[in-house]
Amino acid sequence: MVLIEDDDVDGEGAVKPSATEGMIHAVGPFGEDVGKRPASDVEMFAVNAQWLHETLMRLMKPLLSKRAAQILDPDLTLVGAIQIDEADVPVYFARRLNDPKAAQRLDLMLRTRGTAGVGIVFAASEEMPSHLGPNVVMPLLSHLASADEEMLFARDGIELAYRDGLSLARGGVSPRVVRTGKQSGTLFIPGREPLHLAGNDQLTIFERLVVAAAKGSPDVQVKALMEGFESRSPQQAFRKETWDSIRDVYIGKGAKNGYWRLLLTAQPTEAVAEPAEEATV
Incomplete structure (x- = not known):
């Protein structure tokens, strides 16, 4: 561009x-x-990624109670921790969260780091999911301090945004899907880490499962679940690594063959034959 x-x-x-x-x-x-x-x-410009990373770390340094620069992914860096309510909260910086595929990849990565506790992901863009794994996402540029402040970023605003998003980072109070764009959204289940969803197929599948669970009839026949889609199975709407991480955690087989349900409690994985082909988003 x-x-x-x-x-x-x-x-x-x-x-x-x-x-x-x-x-x-x-x-x-x-x-x-x-x-x-x-x-x-035509003038061509290039971003010096190393310089940008070092500059970001230097500007964020006054916020941090602990510093630990660690590149986890080309689009995700652990920068350290900030102390909120006497606890060290992990702080990450993420790029390209406006890309649903990139956001889902980082969501999967952060869910594997869930033992670190609810953290903060600062985003480079305004277009972003509200949560990634057990972390509250917030646009970094929305928390700039006023010109007369010593620090570049406003700590009070960051702490307030973190507390506001803390309940949803723990799954909220009832199952629901929150869309943050046409092709992006998040599934919330109480006591479970939020799940980032990328693409209308993924969003609609879980919206249908949430509605069924709320009605007290959680099992949804696969034909009804996949109505309107080219895919014949929910598995085909996800990349293999994402499906492997959510199967029997967020979604599982129903009581009868050919049915799926939203899982409100985890269940052991069963060997069930499924279509081999996959459609990625």
């Missing part, structure tokens, strides 16, 4: 090769043809 600054166009767009030497073809933010322009008009 490129930033186009023109009398008629102002926003993100793209550039493509042109048949004319020394010229490029520009496409506007809505796919409109912006025409040809000299290649010399």
Whole structure:
């Protein structure tokens, strides 16, 4: 993507090769043809990831009670801990949470770190899930301190946002699915770590299971559960590693063959034959 600054166009767009030497073809933010322009008009910038990481750590240092820079994933860094209510709360920094696939990958990673307790994930973007694993997600730039403050980030606002999200990080008070975008949302089950969902299929599957559980008839026939989808089984709506982590934890077989239910308590894994093909989101 490129930033186009023109009398008629102002926003993100793209550039493509042109048949004319020394010229490029520009496409506007809505796919409109912006025409040809000299290649010399295009300036290329690159982000120095190491410099950005070091700068972020330095700016966040005054907030932290413990510092522990550890890159867990190219899009996820453990930066240390902040003390809230006399407890050390793990602090992470995440990128690309506006990408449902990236968010689901990081959610799976953070759920495997659940023993660290409810933590904070600072996000680089405003478009993000509310929770990842047992962690409250908040946009870092929304917590900038006023100009007269010594620290760059407002600690009081961070603590308030953390306390507000703490109950949902522990599953809330009743099962529910909260959509945070057309292709993104979170499943909450009391006493269970939140589960990030990516794609309308995943969201709708769990919405149907939540509704059935609330009605007191938790078992949903697979045909009704998958109505309107190309997939024939809920397994096919998830990547293999995600499905393996949620099967018999959040979703399980019903009392009869061909039925699925929302699991409000964990159950042991059973060897059940399922379709081998998978559709990823």
